[in-house]
Amino acid sequence: MNGFGRVALAIISREFLRYVHQRERFIAALVRPLVWLLIFAAGFRATLGLSIIPPYQTYITYETYIVPGLCAMVLLFNGMQSSLSLVYDREMGSMRLLLTSPFPRWWLLFCRLFGATAISILQVYTFLIIAALFGIKMPTVGYIAVLPALVLAGLMLGALGLVLSSLIKQLENFAGVMNFVIFPMFFMSSALYPLWRIGESSPLLRDICALNPFTYAVELIRFSLYLQINWIALAWVLVSAFILSAVALWGYEPSRGLMKRKV
Amino acid sequence: MAKGLTVRDLSFDYGPKRALDRVSFALDQGMFCALLGPNGAGKSTLVSLMTRLLVAPEGDISIAGHDLRHAPRQALAELGVVFQQPTLDLNLTVRQNLSYFAALHGLPASEVDGRIDMALGQLDMSERAGEKVGKLNGGHRRRMELARALLHQPKVLLLDEPTVGLDAAARHAITDHVHALAKDGMSVLWTTHLTDEVRDDDHLLVLHQGRILADGTTGELRGNAKLSDWFLDQTKVAS
Numbered sequence: 064m065n066g067f068g069r070v071a072l073a074i075i076s077r078e079f080l081r082y083v084h085q086r087e088r089f090i091a092a093l094v095r096p097l098v099w100l101l102i103f104a105a106g107f108r109a110t111l112g113l114s115i116i117p118p119y120q121t122y123i124t125y126e127t128y129i130v131p132g133l134c135a136m137v138l139l140f141n142g143m144q145s146s147l148s149l150v151y152d153r154e155m156g157s158m159r160l161l162l163t164s165p166f167p168r169w170w171l172l173f174c175r176l177f178g179a180t181a182i183s184i185l186q187v188y189t190f191l192i193i194a195a196l197f198g199i200k201m202p203t204v205g206y207i208a209v210l211p212a213l214v215l216a217g218l219m220l221g222a223l224g225l226v227l228s229s230l231i232k233q234l235e236n237f238a239g240v241m242n243f244v245i246f247p248m249f250f251m252s253s254a255l256y257p258l259w260r261i262g263e264s265s266p267l268l269r270d271i272c273a274l275n276p277f278t279y280a281v282e283l284i285r286f287s288l289y290l291q292i293n294w295i296a297l298a299w300v301l302v303s304a305f306i307l308s309a310v311a312l313w314g315y316e317p318s319r320g321l322m323k324r325k326v
Numbered sequence: 327m328a329k330g331l332t333v334r335d336l337s338f339d340y341g342p343k344r345a346l347d348r349v350s351f352a353l354d355q356g357m358f359c360a361l362l363g364p365n366g367a368g369k370s371t372l373v374s375l376m377t378r379l380l381v382a383p384e385g386d387i388s389i390a391g392h393d394l395r396h397a398p399r400q401a402l403a404e405l406g407v408v409f410q411q412p413t414l415d416l417n418l419t420v421r422q423n424l425s426y427f428a429a430l431h432g433l434p435a436s437e438v439d440g441r442i443d444m445a446l447g448q449l450d451m452s453e454r455a456g457e458k459v460g461k462l463n464g465g466h467r468r469r470m471e472l473a474r475a476l477l478h479q480p481k482v483l484l485l486d487e488p489t490v491g492l493d494a495a496a497r498h499a500i501t502d503h504v505h506a507l508a509k510d511g512m513s514v515l516w517t518t519h520l521t522d523e524v525r526d527d528d529h530l531l532v533l534h535q536g537r538i539l540a541d542g543t544t545g546e547l548r549g550n551a552k553l554s555d556w557f558l559d560q561t562k563v564a565s
Binding site: 066072074077080160162165166171317 | 377379381399403405407410412413414422425426429431433
């Protein structure tokens with residue numbers, strides 16, 4: 064293995080080790096979507112009727128509808144959690160260790176991003192298994208087919224976390240920023256209700272939701288679970304991931320102003 | 327050009343505030359140089375620039391003959407750094423922390439264990455290899471930071487106030503060890519605001535308000551005055 068491979072392995076294993084030491088994080092990441100699935104969805108299944116829309120070919124229960132959105136929710140929260148730990152690392156000094164490695168900064172940040180995404184995916188699969196145990200099942204092959212979609216969506220949301228971590232000055236400011244990112248992203252998307260339903264109440268809100276990259280992460284996952292590719296969602300996720308990664312790299316560039324305040 | 331550390335005409339601003347103003351100095355191979363400056367003198371900014379956490383629009387830095395701006399990989403590979411802030415993961419063991427750092431420097435897996443054993447052995451830390459860093463006392467953690475900085479066998483060692491928070495014995499142990507490293511050929515830049523850490527035969531740089539006020543051998547610079555008095559006079563005159 065060459066130096067780049069060793070760096071990648073070290074950063075990814077460190078992310079896993081850190082994760083293993085934070086069991087409460089694992090439990091919190093699972094409880095959140097399960098509460099939505101088993102309590103919220105159960106309560107709302109009678110209220111929110113759904114018509115047959117792609118990729119579904121028959122009527123589905125509300126619980127089945129929100130599973131892809133909750134998978135994306137796990138990825139979103141983990142992306143933010145990773146961003147939080149980056150800010151923590153910067154305050155603690157371990158970020159200095161990472162950034163003073165002789166390897167290119169883009170590679171170091173990508174490894175970090177990839178490690179965080181791998182952990183997110185592990186959590187998504189744990190969630191899917193628990194959902195299946197409660198009878199909310201997806202097509203069997205869909206569990207494998209969804210993996211590339213989870214990787215892409217995870218990288219996009221992780222890159223968003225990187226961007227935020229480069230903007231946030233101190234750990235204390237984190238909670239406020241999260242409120243302005245996580246909740247609008249999640250609720251203004253197709254995670255909990257299809258866009259046509261939102262459009263019935265407010266066409267403007269539907270149009271805003273249609274611009275939200277998180278909507279496309281959800282749809283990419285939803286279609287993949289049913290062995291289909293939503294090309295528009297794929298393009299949106301790819302373009303968003305690329306733009307967010309470029310902004311994150313800019314944010315961590317040593318000659319830029321953003322780094323000046325924090326090192 | 328000196329093969330140790332060379333800084334030439336380095337300036338840096340935080341918005342309208344000038345943090346470093348045309349700073350220049352050179353460290354030869356095997357030189358122990360103390361960079362003395364009061365709080366806010368610009369020491370941390372200088373360290374950030376020398377480690378490429380920041381990049382200055384003006385000036386050059388060369389580490390072991392490698393220009394930091396144009397050949398950052400080669401330059402950083404020759405630089406060992408002990409930061410003022412702790413960089414270790416408290417939940418991991420000493421060996422796990424050092425292995426992580428060794429990988430960040432791309433050291434071959436076959437060499438890592440041997441280098442860790444050697445670095446820990448030099449600092450009398452061998453028996454701590456399996457302990458979690460969170461269980462080590464402050465002195466041992468600083469020694470471990472030093473072991474970490476030496477793992478890739480750098481030619482230049484940069485220490486940013488490495489003895490902050492340590493008792494007298496731990497401070498002595500670390501200063502003695504780093505002086506020995508300089509005698510063995512390593513170029514050392516030791517930033518501090520504590521005059522008692524500087525010896526007469528050390529090279530001394532005084533940084534104040536972003537400018538170098540003095541550059542020479544400590545004994546010659548201070549003459550008959552106590553170093554602390556001489557240092558206070560220098561910074562008072564400059565203010």
